[in-house]
Amino acid sequence: MKQDLRVKKTKKAIRHALLRLVDEKTFARISVSDICNEAEINRGTFYLHYTDKFDLLEKIQQELLDHLWLIVTTRMTEQINVLKDKPDKLKLFATELFHYLDQEAELFHMLLVNTVDPSFHQRLKGLIQKNMERLSHSHEDPATLHADYIMAYVTSAIVGMLQHWLTTGRSLPPEQMAQLVVKINLNGPMKMMSGE
Template sequence: MDRRIQKTRHSIMNTFIDLLAEKGFEKITINDIAERANINRGTVYLHYVDKFDLLDKCIETYVELLLHHCANSADTILSVSAFQSVFEYLEKNFTIYKLLLSYEGVGFFRNRLYAIIAQTVTEVVGIKSGNSALSNDVTTHFLTSGFIGVLEWWIHNSMPCSVQEAVEQLLYVLEPYTKHLVSHQS
């Protein structure tokens, strides 16, 4: 992709995020974005259909950044390094993720993150669980909901404990399950 296009999209998205924090989604207009980014209104429409499309692309971008970072620094989804990587990345990028998780109209972000984590957990549970008494669907949604819930709690409460404490507590809660998965690897 042309660097100018990347730079313009980056500018539009950053401007949109700033305005989202200041005004809220409902009050943002394409004119606001164009003026703040110092570009023509038509340029915004060249890259995005409307502000809803921009919101969708913003959500996709930040979910992908989080997942890409975690995929590069963790060996498996149910490992210390995976959990630590997620919390460290969120800590470094606290402001944007708090905005995306807090804003009422951005349930799309949570839903997208949930879907991706659930898909990954489903793959791990399906491969590693040898216990037919466990329902893969129930297990997947239990683990995904719990993990997302802890992330939301941690972000909404402005990181009330350290990354290390959050990871240790999460692993302690998941220990019986992770031991079960490890014992069925072969």
């Protein structure tokens, strides 16, 4: 138990060190030594947990995505089965998404705004798409619906909203952001812009 707590504390210190360094310089210019100095640990301790800075970054990303998928599947499954309307299902998903982003704002800011690894955008879009397909249960012919273009539009829009929300200091609460996502998806952006 004590060792697990010590490991968690060390990993947290390493992550916070990376976050502080990314604010000062690009990820490419950050070395393992920089991270160790900032976290006040020795290199041996770092290498107990990560092979290099890229492994650290990959593990951070995978943990965020795994936790997000756990939220939208495990925590939402019972609630989704009760909800009949797609707007309610979308709002529930969007609320959970924004709450988790709010909780891990610094890490998501590093990945979505500072774009330390551009591939994270695609991985997040893939997760959103997978969940939306799960929620829609569409039996229509995807070729007829041009579902791939629609999904690309929606996932890009959601990730764009996440980026803007993080960039502007998360000025709106998660619930309000979720409501906005639902309104835009139901009414379309042009109708929302014109105030109809």
